[in-house]
Amino acid sequence: MLMGRSYAGWLDLHIYNGNMPSWQNLALASPMAAITRLAKRVSSLSPHASRCLTNSHAPPYDAASFRLARPREDLKNRRVQWVFLGCPGVGKGTYASRLSNLLSVPHIATGDLVREELASSGPLSSQLSEIVKQGQLVSDEIIISLLSKRLVAGEAKGELGFILDGFPRTINQAEILEGVTDIDLVINLKLREDVLLEKCLGRRICNQCGGNFNVASINIKTENGSPEIIMAPLLPPANCMSKLITRSDDTEAVVKERLRIYNEMTQPVEEFYRSRGRLLEFNLPGGIPESWPKLLQALSLDDYEDKRSAAA
Numbered sequence: 001m002l003m004g005r006s007y008a009g010w011l012d013l014h015i016y017n018g019n020m021p022s023w024q025n026l027a028l029a030s031p032m033a034a035i036t037r038l039a040k041r042v043s044s045l046s047p048h049a050s051r052c053l054t055n056s057h058a059p060p061y062d063a064a065s066f067r068l069a070r071p072r073e074d075l076k077n078r079r080v081q082w083v084f085l086g087c088p089g090v091g092k093g094t095y096a097s098r099l100s101n102l103l104s105v106p107h108i109a110t111g112d113l114v115r116e117e118l119a120s121s122g123p124l125s126s127q128l129s130e131i132v133k134q135g136q137l138v139s140d141e142i143i144i145s146l147l148s149k150r151l152v153a154g155e156a157k158g159e160l161g162f163i164l165d166g167f168p169r170t171i172n173q174a175e176i177l178e179g180v181t182d183i184d185l186v187i188n189l190k191l192r193e194d195v196l197l198e199k200c201l202g203r204r205i206c207n208q209c210g211g212n213f214n215v216a217s218i219n220i221k222t223e224n225g226s227p228e229i230i231m232a233p234l235l236p237p238a239n240c241m242s243k244l245i246t247r248s249d250d251t252e253a254v255v256k257e258r259l260r261i262y263n264e265m266t267q268p269v270e271e272f273y274r275s276r277g278r279l280l281e282f283n284l285p286g287g288i289p290e291s292w293p294k295l296l297q298a299l300s301l302d303d304y305e306d307k308r309s310a311a312a
Contacts (some may be wrong), residue, residue, distance in 0.1 A: 041194035081182060082106045083168070085270065089200035091284065093212070095189065095295060102301065104231040106154060109165040113146040114138055135254035138260055140172050144191045152242035153179075170265055174272045186273040187299075193259060195220060195229050200255040204244040206236055213244065215273035218287075252284045 084092040093109055100107035118128050124142060131138055147167060153161065168174040177183065191199075194220055202216025218231040236244060249258075273279040274304050282298060284291045296302040 002102050003056060018136075036138070041057045052117075065107055079184075080163065081161050081184050083164045083167070083177075083183055083186045083273075084189065085186055085266065085273075087191070087193075088221075089196045089203070090167045090189045091199075091288075092189060094288065095187075095292070096163045098107055098292065099299075100163050101161075102304070103161075105161040105163060106159050107163050107165060108147070108150055108154075108167075110143055110167040111165070113150060114143075114308065119147060129271075131245045132249050135249060135257040137169070138264065140170055143167060143169075144173065144176060148227075169262070171268050171272060173268050183278060185299075188270055188279055188280050188281045190281060192220075192226070192229065195231070197252070198258065199231070200250055201252060202233065203250050204236070206240040206243050208243045211236060211240060213240070215244075215264075217308050219242060229286060230290075232289075234288075261297060 031160045073232045084096045086092045093107075093111070096107050096109070113133075114128055117124050118132070119125075124145075128138065128142070150163075162216075163230075168177050198218050199214060204213045204215055205211070206213070213233040213236040216231070217233045220227060220229045222228045236239075249255075270279060280298060282295060285294060293302065296304075
């Protein structure tokens with residue numbers, strides 16, 4: 001559960017002063033507290049799910065061996081506090097947004113928080129603009145500052161739970177998040193780098209409605225034992241077609257640099273959650289039509305979606 005506003009205010013104060021609070025100074029930072037919280041979460045799951053969660057070396061998603069089974073009817077009565085990890089362009093926003101709509105919890109994307117700040121006249125906008133142009137990752141201090149304000153605003157509105165997209169990406173961030181809230185599950189989306197590059201270069205934004213689309217048509221045949229990857233373009237409606245723009249940071253050089261930095265910085269974060277039994281690694285088999293049903297199956301949400309559709 002998210003801690004009270006007094007902590008959030010304390011965190012903001014230290015960030016704005018340029019002093020990052022250390023993990024050792026967090027109120028919930030003791031190893032015993034973290035173990036107790038995790039034990040409570042695991043014990044509340046079904047026996048099979050408990051075995052899966054406590055297996056820190058589970059292989060990438062296999063529907064037969066990894067089922068986060070919990071009666072889906074309980075979802076409306078519990079907090080969903082999930083994190084999406086994955087390289088830039090892998091589709092974190094797409095799948096996090098779909099799950100957000102399905103589960104009726106907010107989708108909080110740190111990339112969107114940064115873009116909102118960039119579009120504003122706030123004190124961080126010029127600094128962020130230079131960072132993005134160079135293809136560098138935004139600092140922990142800035143990201144945590146933006147996220148802290150968003151969580152406080154959500155708490156004030158009575159939001160129950162969240163799905164985080166693009167955070168945490170460093171061990172420092174993961175440790176701070178551990179002290180602020182209990183993360184139930186971390187979904188790590190995986191996709192080959194050559195496919196990621198094509199996807200990023202195909203991204204487009206409508207400069208009128210703000211919609212996100214992708215003009216890349218990916219069809220990579222099976223080679224050297226690697227599976228076939230087919231991803232159809234996500235084309236805009238006719239009224240948006242002439243208004244598409246490319247993000248300034250979606251160039252080949254910048255994308256490759258983002259992927260290099262991401263892999264270097266985020267692998268320890270994956271291990272952080274893997275060692276705690278909270279990491280679900282999901283290899284995307286293709287585009288949304290192929291991947292979405294299998295992701296729901298991995299999360300034991302396939303029946304839940306059917307019930308939601310029937311009730312609509």
